[in-house]
Amino acid sequence: MNLLEVVSLCLRYGKMEIVHGVSFGVEEKQIVGIIGNNGVGKSTILKAIAGLVKIRSGRIIFGNQEINDVPPHRIVELGISFVPEGRRLFPYMSIRDNLRFGAYNSRAWERRETNLKAVYEMFPSLHKARNRQAITLSGGEQQMLAVGRGMMSEPKLLMLDEISIGLAPFLVTELFKIIERAKDRGITVLVAEQNVPKLLNIATHAYVVGNGRIVMQGSGKELLNNPEVKNAYLRV
Numbered sequence: 001m002n003l004l005e006v007v008s009l010c011l012r013y014g015k016m017e018i019v020h021g022v023s024f025g026v027e028e029k030q031i032v033g034i035i036g037n038n039g040v041g042k043s044t045i046l047k048a049i050a051g052l053v054k055i056r057s058g059r060i061i062f063g064n065q066e067i068n069d070v071p072p073h074r075i076v077e078l079g080i081s082f083v084p085e086g087r088r089l090f091p092y093m094s095i096r097d098n099l100r101f102g103a104y105n106s107r108a109w110e111r112r113e114t115n116l117k118a119v120y121e122m123f124p125s126l127h128k129a130r131n132r133q134a135i136t137l138s139g140g141e142q143q144m145l146a147v148g149r150g151m152m153s154e155p156k157l158l159m160l161d162e163i164s165i166g167l168a169p170f171l172v173t174e175l176f177k178i179i180e181r182a183k184d185r186g187i188t189v190l191v192a193e194q195n196v197p198k199l200l201n202i203a204t205h206a207y208v209v210g211n212g213r214i215v216m217q218g219s220g221k222e223l224l225n226n227p228e229v230k231n232a233y234l235r236v
Contacts, residue, residue, distance in 0.1 A: 033206035079156035102152030
């Protein structure tokens with residue numbers, strides 16, 4: 001059963017249309033990838049689902065509810081959490097307060113301490129450094145904090161945008177292990193990512209976006225073995 005349905009989605013920045021009639025579904029408790037080169041519309045699609053980009057036409061359905069005109073704070077309350085590229089942390093707040101800020105919605109606030117404990121279990125280094133300011137963390141630790149904050153809202157759907165950018169390979173590996181752990185906890189995960197091999201290795205299903213359109217789709221393993229994907233994204 002699909003938790004999320006995107007139907008004939010068209011998006012524009014200014015007068016330029018950058019997403020052209022995109023349709024796809026995201027099944028419950030799966031890891032779904034959106035791959036493609038920089039600038040093809042991956043991040044814009046996630047922002048539209050999060051209510052941060054106005055939809056020109058098409059429909060976005062979450063559960064049984066159309067969310068085209070739902071404001072971003074209500075989308076969070078419905079169960080969608082978006083971790084944007086660039087982390088967007090509060091640099092001079094503590095790790096603990098950054099995480100608690102992720103629970104500022106009516107659905108998750110009452111269980112913030114329980115959720116905080118769960119995040120610390122997934123990210124032991126954050127628990128150890130919980131009183132430090134976010135600005136003092138390494139890039140990898142900041143990315144883990146951003147993902148942890150996204151999980152504080154008790155999402156049904158966790159959306160991650162380019163979480164591997166600028167990170168050392170061992171940290172990228174650790175973050176993708178955390179994505180798998182989130183799925184094991186019953187969270188559906190939608191990831192837009194340029195690190196195609198890492199994503200396809202864990203993705204249940206993935207969509208390839210080119211020039212604002214979905215040009216290919218399949219399971220992660222199918223796309224890993226697809227000659228066109230290998231040539232375009234895997235450098236083999």
